[in-house]
Amino acid sequence: MVIAHRLPQRRHLVTDVPGPRSRDLATRRQSAVAAGVAPSAPIQVVDADGGVIVDADGNSLIDLGSGIAVTSVGASNRTVADAVAAQAHRFTHTCFLVTGYEGYVAVCEELNRRTPGDHDKRSVLFTSGAEAVENAVKIARLATGRPAVVAFDHAYHGRTNLTMALTAKSVPYKHDFGPFAPEVYRMPMSYPFRDELGADGVAAARRAITLIDSQISADKVAAVIVEPIQGEGGFVVPAPGFLGTLAEWCHTRGVVFVADEVQSGFCRTGDWFACEHEGVVPDLITTAKGIADGLPLSAVTGRADLLDAVHPGGLGGTYGGNPVACAAALATIEEMDTNDLCARARHIGTIVTDTLTETATALAADGHAVIGEVRGRGGMIAVELVRPGTTEPDPALARSVVAQALSRGVVSLTCGTYGNVVRLLPPLVIDDGLLREGLGVITDVLTETAASS
Structure with missing residues (x-):
């Protein structure tokens, strides 16, 4: 599948995430928007296309959330x-x-x-x-x-x-x-x-x-x-x-x-x-x-x-x-x-599942069995995080992984009754290279965080 994207499909950070403009807009939000509306990612989006989101500071982030499984064909699909x-x-x-x-x-x-x-x-x-x-x-x-x-x-x-x-x-x-x-x-x-x-x-x-x-x-x-x-x-x-x-x-x-x-x-x-x-x-x-x-x-x-x-x-x-x-x-x-996005979703699922399963195996071998399960189908895959060697939920680890990934330019989400699941919902039009790069950030963060916990 080859789709022409309007924006460069790359992760590129020019400031910390969130940057100064995003922080300024967050301050405006606090004085205008009800506190009960609480965005999980403290960035302010100005553009998005394919598998990337561009924030108000010019940072280009990899989108592994697609607005909670909404922008499957891209957030500014031309058609x-x-x-x-x-x-x-x-x-x-x-x-x-x-x-x-x-x-x-x-x-x-x-x-x-x-x-x-x-x-x-x-x-x-x-x-x-x-x-x-x-x-x-x-x-x-x-x-x-x-x-x-x-x-x-x-x-x-x-x-x-x-x-x-x-x-x-x-x-x-x-x-x-x-x-x-x-x-x-x-x-x-x-x-x-x-x-x-x-x-x-x-x-x-x-x-x-x-x-x-x-x-x-x-x-x-x-x-x-x-x-x-x-x-x-x-x-x-x-x-x-x-x-x-x-x-x-x-x-x-x-x-x-x-x-x-x-x-x-x-x-x-x-x-x-x-x-x-x-x-x-x-x-x-x-x-x-x-x-x-x-x-x-x-x-x-x-x-x-x-x-x-x-x-x-x-x-x-x-x-x-x-x-x-x-x-x-x-x-x-x-x-x-x-674009046969059903087939594309299956392809994405194979990449994500294989990558996360390999990470789970490597972590367990190092004595850091924090991934209890990799599960899902297609472009709807998640990892349930637990305290090593148990099934006890570890919501703090899930929050930390998502926050650290964002700071490195990758948007992901948590979910789960116990708040201990990291879910990945990439746009189904995301490039393989960009997807693998985003997964690399997630797995790096998981490995580093598990080792230090």
Whole structure:
């Protein structure tokens, strides 16, 4: 794959990170922006393209975060930018609930065609992942006439009241924001690194099903919602058979199986959607993030009988399916197709996994076994960091690695229920050389930090 980039694809530091201009802008932010909005990287971006971010001080940093799996085709992809500009010159908004336009319909057609399963489907568009999840629950409750929703340990589904109830982690997402929406129940997730059932996904699913039957009763459950690969929860990949067993139980009991693919969708894991790796066809699938390369757009796609069960006016929103965002989505999907970004994601996954696994082996051989597990798929790979020789989480090490990597010109992210996971979500158009350089910085920092701890 050869993509022409507008900016030089290189890491180049001209000041400390953050530099003086970024620090000045951070001071302005503190006096103007709510304190609850807390950027993890203290830099101020002025340009971005391909696999690089340029800050206000002229530093060019390697981007291994892509805005949390959003800018998969690059943060200023020319095809996307041209489509956005052309649409903005025609009209920026009419509200699809008032007057329709082709872009909305075309995006829904693409979603209906590309999401798993060949059954009759419908889609509805929104603005954020949390909004999509809320509406998936609305649809499931109305279509089934049941109240209960089942979510899982380590899950993240959003920051609205209902999606906070679905989300597992308290700080920072839920702390002191309650009370939360009722009739939400949490079940144990298949987390092979920490689960006593290990790689037996079928047994893990049956464990959850037994608890659902005994604690809720299947005839009260509207939906089971699960991330095929958990995002904020730590890139947890459930053991084989977990998703399929759950989906089959839902099918037999009239429960709506919802796959939350907000972070894992749109080529990120090496298939268009992560549930395809397990051959699972969800009843409803929620998408956002990578769908429109940074413009606010999300969707619920699924069985036509479920979505069409909702009365006219029961779904929608003023900005849902904004025409400019729809233009961005159609261009983004075109770029993913043209450049076969599913294959590219698999290639990235091989590079990242091999590099991090070699580092884990070398660290263990030196008596610094701080990498508990390397996991993920495609362009969604993470390392779980632990205290040497144990499974005890080491969040301080994860924070230190990300901070030190940033100071050397590489943007990465932490995640996980215990805050001890370093996740890598590079743009899927990043050059191999730039990717390997960024990984080199991460592994150097890991090695140095582990040796000094």
